[in-house]
Amino acid sequence: MSEILESNEEGIKRASEIIRAGGIVAFPTETVYGLGANGLNDTAVIKIFETKGRPADNPLILHIAKKTDLDKIAKSYPAYVKLLIDKFWPGPLSIIVEAKSEIPSAVTAGLKTVAVRMPSHKIARDFIEACGVPIAAPSANISGRPSPTCFDDVCFDLSPKDVPIIKGKPTDIGIESTVVLCTSYPPVILRPGKITREDIARVVGDCNLDIKPKKKPLSPGQKYGHYMAKKPTVLFDMSPKDTDEYIDKHNLNGIYILSKENKPRENSIVLGDYDDADVASRDFFHALRVADTMDGDMIFVQAYSKDGIGLALFERMTKSAKHRILEDKNEDWIW
Numbered sequence: 001m002s003e004i005l006e007s008n009e010e011g012i013k014r015a016s017e018i019i020r021a022g023g024i025v026a027f028p029t030e031t032v033y034g035l036g037a038n039g040l041n042d043t044a045v046i047k048i049f050e051t052k053g054r055p056a057d058n059p060l061i062l063h064i065a066k067k068t069d070l071d072k073i074a075k076s077y078p079a080y081v082k083l084l085i086d087k088f089w090p091g092p093l094s095i096i097v098e099a100k101s102e103i104p105s106a107v108t109a110g111l112k113t114v115a116v117r118m119p120s121h122k123i124a125r126d127f128i129e130a131c132g133v134p135i136a137a138p139s140a141n142i143s144g145r146p147s148p149t150c151f152d153d154v155c156f157d158l159s160p161k162d163v164p165i166i167k168g169k170p171t172d173i174g175i176e177s178t179v180v181l182c183t184s185y186p187p188v189i190l191r192p193g194k195i196t197r198e199d200i201a202r203v204v205g206d207c208n209l210d211i212k213p214k215k216k217p218l219s220p221g222q223k224y225g226h227y228m229a230k231k232p233t234v235l236f237d238m239s240p241k242d243t244d245e246y247i248d249k250h251n252l253n254g255i256y257i258l259s260k261e262n263k264p265r266e267n268s269i270v271l272g273d274y275d276d277a278d279v280a281s282r283d284f285f286h287a288l289r290v291a292d293t294m295d296g297d298m299i300f301v302q303a304y305s306k307d308g309i310g311l312a313l314f315e316r317m318t319k320s321a322k323h324r325i326l327e328d329k330n331e332d333w334i335w
């Protein structure tokens, strides 16, 4: 059973003691719940990998409480990085810079670079500040599962592992931070998130996107299975109207994760307006976990508008469906 820590002074003090003693603690952030350890302690960081079943070659993000702490972690970075952190920190942007040699290789997975983020979530920052060290943290799920966006979802994955958990509210954003490589110009987004390519280009002049699946991605984490419900999931990358027609034509029975514009169905979870990718992003991972508890063998998901955070949501949906995507209403149903 997990030790449950309230998000007050006493709970945060207890959490920081666990971290300083080399332990791990799950905590809320504005993106998803994280599973943290002292980012300067190799042995503590390895516990994160063991607990999650995370492949050792998938590096972690170091979370800091103050912008100036970046200089304790980064060996060097281009001048434009200052512009990015002035604009987007605290917030859902992880920047990859050259790492100082003292950063443990468990954090960087042996790379010369390290990802750093300053969260905007008050409890997360108080917790990091109380620890007095950078906190290495991936999402607080068992590897491959949807990231946890509320306390109950963290408990579901980590209670059996006896991991202490700081209890907070459901997260605001609901998908992980944008990860941007900042070792040369222009910066390159390796994982999309709430902060978009356009947002970054507006501040530094230009920004590239490198998120297409490939065998050896620049971001090691991009090659693994992610965000998957236990039930097989299929994504409909077409208008709600076409999705409805397809489901009816092929008599597809299961659990449906839909938008308000789709035809109402029994056994469905409705995330919101098709054009409101913010709301859908906030609720999608939890919906996958709920779908696993409902009657039905398969999950059918309506894709959303790809504007703004919508691109990141679409990337998460694609991975949750293991790239089983239907784009044309005239395609055959083959399973």
Ligand code: AMP
Pocket (backbone or CB within 6 Å): 058, 059, 060, 061, 096, 108, 111, 113, 114, 115, 137, 138, 139, 176, 179, 190, 191, 218, 219, 220, 221, 222
């Ligand atoms: P997670 O901790 O699950 O939110 O994932 C962190 C993401 O950042 C993964 O996709 C990692 O591969 C990526 N990442 C972290 N550090 C680096 C790095 N130094 N270079 C490239 N990608 C990184």
Ligand code: MG
Pocket (backbone or CB within 6 Å): 138, 139, 147
């Ligand atoms: Mg993760």
